[in-house]
Amino acid sequence: MIKVKKRKFLLLPGDGIGPEVVGEVKKIIKWFNKNKSLDFEIDEDLAGGVSYDKHATPITDEVFYKALECEAVILGAVGGPKWDDVEFSKKPERALLKLRKELKLFANLRPAICFKQLVDASTLKPEIVSGLDIMIVRELTGGIYFGEPRGIKPIDNGERKGINTHVYTTSEIQRVARVAFDLAKKDKIMLLLVKINVMEAACFGKRSSDYMIRIQDVELNHMLADNCAMQLLRNPKQFDVIVTDNLFGDMLSDQASMLTGSLGLLPSASLGAKNKEGKIRAMYEPIHGSAPDIAGKGIANPIATILSFAMALRYSLNLDKEADALEKAVQSVLDEGLRTKDILSKGMKEVSTSEMGDAIISKLQ
Ligand code: NAD
DSSP: OOOOOOOOOEEEEEEETTHHHHHHHHHHHHHHHHHHHEEEEEEEEEOOHHHHHSSSSSSSSSHHHHHHHHHHEEEOOOGGGGGGTGGGGGGGGGHHHHHHHHTOEEEEEEEEEGGGOOOOOOOOOHHHHHHOOOOEEEESSSGTTEEEEEEEEOOOSSOOEEEEEOOOOOHHHHHHHHHHHHHHHHTTEEEEEETTTTHOOOOOOOOHHHHHHHSSSEEEEEHHHHHHHHHHHHHHOOOSEEEEEHHHHHHHHHHHHHHHHGGGGEEEEEEEEEEETEEEEEEESSSSSTTTTTTTTTTTOOOOHHHHHHHHHHTTTTTHHHHHHHHHHHHHHHHHEEEGGGOOOOOEOOOOOOHHHHHHHHHHH
């Protein structure tokens, strides 16, 4: 068997159920190494509360430099009540923010897929969500969460005012729009969400992306973000790829994820710019948190993390065939009626975290 060059994944399992769900990805990586002509290297380290406990910081410089060097970071989840009283700058979540900021991961990809086998898990009617497959691309490093001026300042009349600034440059808008265009190229229509009716910066964003559309062969429509929030509940299947700013993306991607019924199923990717060799910095993680209520019980659903790894194969390594195979393996296991506790319904077979991982691997065979 011809082996290709070693490609290193940095696994940061983190806190709570993180180590359990990332453990299943580790098994899958080992399976690919053993059974396919791939040679993935695994490095594993601490991030989040576990890092704080050992090193008094949510992420050490050493781990951060490993993240800079590797092909992709696979993160479990960070945080939990154990660290509630830790000072703000040392909170487990700061590890995530540091990685996103310093790796310049500006495009957050959040698919909202409603598996046909799990259509009853959604709070919406089956006919509204069955077959749902939306990709939300959220700008992650700009906009109102980072804009200056910001803060709380005294004003003349003895009152104070709170300030945050929504600001985007042309290049910030165009680089995230380009990521969405690339995704939309595969026969999808893209939608840019802004509030052009009330925000000058939004009009500017629309103009910047409209300019790009002339050089890309994709259909681009615009919708007001508040209308999109309504349409996501009314008729979510009208959407394909949605690209939006940091604030609206934060809210709408959470809303879209709930259409699908379970947090344990949804992956995400955060991507940086392509370098000269065409490689991108990237971090992949499930959208759920550390689920302290079920940590250590062996019942966490590993599918969101496994699908995040499939996204890593697709977007960081261009291994579409392997990503497809892994996604199909997940579908087959669901077809067979295997369910972790969070998605269990009548007549289905309950399995543990590791049984779910093993079943997915057996479908890869
Ligand atoms: P959560 O996503 O951890 O849990 C919400 C609910 O969903 C819980 O009942 C949990 O048991 C369930 N759940 C989540 N993932 C599951 C899975 N894979 N399988 C089965 N059930 C699952 O959200 P939360 O309770 O609000 O947050 C817990 C901690 O996680 C907090 O400290 C929060 O700050 C942190 N958090 C971290 C991230 C991250 O690391 N990216 C994201 C969100 C929350």
